[in-house]
Amino acid sequence: MRVRAARPGPGRRGLRDARGRRGRPPGPARPRAPAACRRRPGKRRRGALASLRPAYALLLEVIAVRWHRREMAALVAAVHIAGEYLAMLAWEPVLGHAGDPALLAAAVGGEGSRWGVPVEPDAPRECDHTRPERSACERALRVATMPPPGWRAYLDRQHSQVASALGDCAARCRTPCTVMTRLDDRVRADLAERCALATDFADGALVKLRHAAPVGHGFGVPSPEEVQSAWERARRSLCRRPLGAAAMDTAGTDPYPLPGLPALFSAIAATEIVPDNLLHDVTTRITATLG
Numbered sequence: 391m392r393v394r395a396a397r398p399g400p401g402r403r404g405l406r407d408a409r410g411r412r413g414r415p416p417g418p419a420r421p422r423a424p425a426a427c428r429r430r431p432g433k434r435r436r437g438a439l440a441s442l443r444p445a446y447a448l449l450l451e452v453i454a455v456r457w458h459r460r461e462m463a464a465l466v467a468a469v470h471i472a473g474e475y476l477a478m479l480a481w482e483p484v485l486g487h488a489g490d491p492a493l494l495a496a497a498v499g500g501e502g503s504r505w506g507v508p509v510e511p512d513a514p515r516e517c518d519h520t521r522p523e524r525s526a527c528e529r530a531l532r533v534a535t536m537p538p539p540g541w542r543a544y545l546d547r548q549h550s551q552v553a554s555a556l557g558d559c560a561a562r563c564r565t566p567c568t569v570m571t572r573l574d575d576r577v578r579a580d581l582a583e584r585c586a587l588a589t590d591f592a593d594g595a596l597v598k599l600r601h602a603a604p605v606g607h608g609f610g611v612p613s614p615e616e617v618q619s620a621w622e623r624a625r626r627s628l629c630r631r632p633l634g635a636a637a638m639d640t641a642g643t644d645p646y647p648l649p650g651l652p653a654l655f656s657a658i659a660a661t662e663i664v665p666d667n668l669l670h671d672v673t674t675r676i677t678a679t680l681g
């Protein structure tokens with residue numbers, strides 16, 4: 391799954407109202423910078439590289455809209471995207487940003503770090519990162535100085551691999567390097583718990599629906615009942631961890647279409663995340679403008 395860098399939308403000179411008058415796009419209709427990645431590495435406003443929390447609030451709204459419209463393929467695709475970057479959301483309180491390559495070296499580089507270090511032939515393997523993850527980690531340390539095409543290619547193809555690598559460092563690494571050992575014991579334990587929960591979600595039954603089709607992702611669209619069943623199985627698995635059980639404690643009274651999902655994202659992010667209302671606001675504004 392790729393995360394596309396933000397692209398300037400059509401009609402940059404403004405929208406036309408019911409009388410044909412042109413003006414600036416209304417407030418809710420303007421792209422929310424925090425929910426998108428910048429298309430150039432030097433932009434001062436970092437968008438989703440500064441924080442993923444607005445993006446996850448928007449994903450929660452998208453998932454709910456897809457559920458009510460019974461668009462299960464699109465719902466599962468949104469869930470899949472959420473799973474890919476969930477470990478990076480967990481790291482955000484520790485890093486102070488959402489894996490921004492311009493700032494990442496301070497947290498993962500330096501003496502004793504194996505972040506992005508190639509494995510020597512015949513040398514014992516000390517890092518659990520896969521080859522694609524190591525390649526992405528190495529590139530993440532230098533991509534901020536690359537031209538815009540290289541920056542966009544990194545966001546498209548490798549940023550999700552960096553998120554996976556961060557999750558592995560916190561939740562799965564058997565021989566931690568200074569990426570983890572430099573952290574305070576309490577911070578490290580909390581991060582490991584939240585990343586483990588993020589990994590369980592990404593490996594769970596709901597996200598696996600994205601890969602269940604026999605021929606690519608466009609076939610075998612699950613039914614609403616299958617989505618509900620997969621979420622129930624995923625919830626039971628997540629409840630095996632104390633943090634997951636606490637997040638799912640109020641799922642029985644949660645009106646969200648996938649009960650407990652907002653609480654799960656909040657527990658992993660270590661801060662409350664609730665569904666956004668951007669799509670609702672845009673729909674209301676467009677209806678009023680065209681009416």
